[in-house]
Amino acid sequence: MSAGTSYRESTARERIARFFDAGSLEEWLPPSARLSSPHLPALGLPVAFDDGVVVGAATLLGHRVLFAVQEPAFMGGAVGEVHGAKLTGLLRRALTDRPDGVVLMFDTGGVRLHEANAGLIAISEIQRALFDARRAGVPVVLVAAGANGCYGGLSIVGRSADAIVMTEEGRLSVSGPEVIESQHGVEEFDARDRALVWRTMGGKHRWLIGEADALVDDAFGPLREATVRALATPVPIDLATVRAAHRALERRLRRFGAMDDAVEIWRELGLEDPEGVPMAEVAALVARADTIREHGRG
């Protein structure tokens, strides 16, 4: 797909312009505010005047939302002190602004190692603020469709949202392939085997086992529509809901825990031609697997 229609190949600002309703955008702390990392210059590294994340308010198909969109090209979308505080502040604004929802478009390796401690703490603060927004009745949706994937602590934060919208090219995982390979060797995970990466961490597998709630093509129209649908189904934070999620995860461990590869899991789910899943059209896969796939929250 060309950069004009592909979410994955777009920059953060292109994504915002094409994702939200034309003329509805209001950016908070834009680059003219000159809020950049105070820590990168000490390491001789360049800064960005938005610290790699754009936050603000907009409408999405008429729904009032707050948004945060990470810039994939700046430090791999990683979270530093300022970047993280923009995300936390945005989610806290949801408590007073009462939007119809918050849309988080993560495209990230996780913690920015150059600001390691501040990044990790910020990710915890983002998670707390996300839970507070949900508790206050503001649904939060993660769009995981970017070039970097959604890795590290932000994958845990993203999975704490009400719903996750993915493309098959999007990836969601705590540890990245390179990290696993560097710790345990190429036998454990060959990070250069792109097919292995997609089928282990990619959107199709995540949707099939219930880590993601919607799977759509890498194009703005389908992503917009899936996000609006996800905003309409908030998940309460209560005992009955986490009990149901617990049963769903127990079932996942029981059904798939001994399996070594995604293809085995897809066969166990009852998909005909599991080997053909990576090549299948998204719409066709969704049509034939929607009733047999697993769900993460029961």
Place this chain on the structure above:
Amino acid sequence: MADVEQLCRDLFPEGHSIAVRDGRVTGRATVAGETIAILGTVDGALIGADLAFALAGEVLDIVERAPGITILLLVDTGGQRLSRRDELLGNAGFLAHLAECFEVARGRGHRLVALVHGDAVSGAFLSVGLIADEVYALESATIRVMALPAMSRITTIPIERLESLSRTSPILGPGPAHYARLGAVEAVWRDDEAAQALRAALSRPPPRGDRRIALGSERGGRTAAAEVLRRLGVEP
């Protein structure tokens, strides 16, 4: 101090009863006459899908069987389990579920207090420590995102430079004192004074809301975050 049996003997002079198995510790203890729940990982356990799931089950049991009881998280984890199998199963979902179980406990009136006594590393620390209302750490504990040699390899910053920056920069340097300056650790306790410090901490009213950015700013370790929040119209 990573030996959890010894830690509990030192920490709970009024009595305790714990079970240690499969990388986790569970039980009850008495502090200042009150019964609290004990939950955590041991021996630097790496947290993958199975352990996160088991811990989540323990949280739900506490919530159902002992409503409102204070939960003390004993933190000793080497981080998330790095394996193909755990990521195939969706470790993010398991760790997020664990955090959400704690969030439900918080919402139902459980006070969540964490004590880092061994290692606290990266992503797993989010779900078994930083999710608490208050985090304390023993002086001997280790808190970090990544070991400096690995950090040097990935960032291509020379190790000597990282080591020297780590000594002075709470943003980069590992250790409880740095996390305290950043506002994520309420206080660092001397190992031999942990029992008294815990009793004193639990006798104070629990903090309301997430004050870590404000605390980091007051302590001078992390000031930019508070500035961002203020400029977004939010009280740090």
